[in-house]
Amino acid sequence: MDFNSFKDTITQAQSIVILSHVNPDGDTLGTMCALYNAIKTNFAKEADMVYAGIIPEIYHFLPDIDKAKPAKDLAGKKYDLAIAVDVAAKDRMTDGLGIFDSAKKRINIDHHKTNNNYGDINFVRGDASCAGEVLLDICEALALKIDKKTAWGIYTALLTDTGGFRYENTQAVTLEKAARVIQYGADPALISRYCYESKPKNMVMLHANCMVNAKFYDDNKIACVCITNADMAKFQAKNDYTEGIVEDLRRIDTTEVSFVLKEVDDNTTKASLRSKSTDVSEIAQVFGGGGHKFAAGCTIRKPINIACDKMLDEIRKVL
CATH class of the missing domain: 3.90.1640.10 (inorganic pyrophosphatase (n-terminal core))
Incomplete structure (x- = not known):
């Protein structure tokens, strides 16, 4: 340099x-x-x-x-x-x-x-x-x-x-x-x-709600949370309040890949991925995103429920 x-x-x-x-x-x-x-x-x-x-x-x-x-x-x-x-x-x-x-x-x-x-x-x-x-x-x-x-x-x-x-x-x-x-x-x-150690109360409440409603697939190797605009409104959450949720999912002992989907609008979903050993940057690249080997993100131009299905399909291809 x-x-x-x-x-x-x-x-x-x-x-x-x-x-x-x-x-x-x-x-x-x-x-x-x-x-x-x-x-x-x-x-x-x-x-x-x-x-x-x-x-x-x-x-x-x-x-x-x-x-x-x-x-x-x-x-x-x-x-x-x-x-x-x-x-x-x-x-x-x-x-x-x-x-x-x-x-x-x-x-x-x-x-x-x-x-x-x-x-x-x-x-x-x-x-x-x-x-x-x-x-x-x-x-x-x-x-x-x-x-x-x-x-x-x-x-x-x-x-x-x-x-x-x-x-x-x-x-x-x-x-x-x-x-x-x-x-x-x-x-x-x-x-x-x-x-x-300085998280707003509503951020903690949103995280708690996400953990309660988390979904697990394939012998609990895949963990995911879908956050809708209604969820954000319920907890008066700011956009950055979702930070850290995907890491919390990865901390679960059985989890290999975790992802969080956040609704942007009816046809746009933001995704964050984490893993313990799987290269999730390759998964993100399928949707035009990228990042690091064990931490990546992307935007999926689909409603959140369809985005979830598509993300699961791509993760299963590499697990």
Whole structure:
């Protein structure tokens, strides 16, 4: 990786925007906030932070997250430099894609193996645990100052994309880097509390309802939950309240593959998949989605009940 190109490009840019993927998670948001502060601290420059969808409440603790704006609010604005973080495919920026494409220069920071290097400058490491880890590599290679705010963002990315350092993408080097980020100023106990122990009551109630109504197939190897718009209304749930349900299903001892279907409208269903050893990214790709080997997602252009049948058919082909 040509780390100097990162430094030179930021130095030359007069206007900078950082973009997340749609329905942002801890990695894309943590990396976005970390990069925002790294640019401010080391280059004395401001950057706009742009997201698509809704920022989950559990990530409102991130330093300067309140400065992030919905992509629709900045539509049409032109930048010298656009930086996408944790965006596997550039169409995952959805509302922010026009902002990214119209920039004079584009940087792509990511860790998805399926990333096709869509930026003018690409920092993509498929073996990294998260985009935050890639940003840490860049900062350390350039001897940039990593202040407390930057450390909090990177640690949040590391923590959440490894499932609290429990997933298969947790390696010795991951923990070594997490330790360094703590030395830079991250508070591991407090960040963990924000991410895993600060859920809104209605979110917990929705999760409980989903667990009670979960369905199991093929000797309990497949576990699934279907969430309708009526379910969301019943618990006054925000879109991000479904986060974590698919992981809860995977934790069941007999489960090999879990999936959650969420109704978008009468003919559109969003799917999240998890597994213990099955490559669910291949299943997601059947429906035009993708992701990681044990964590993937897609959108199915069918009503939720038909989407469930089609998903079961594809899972059974690989089990």
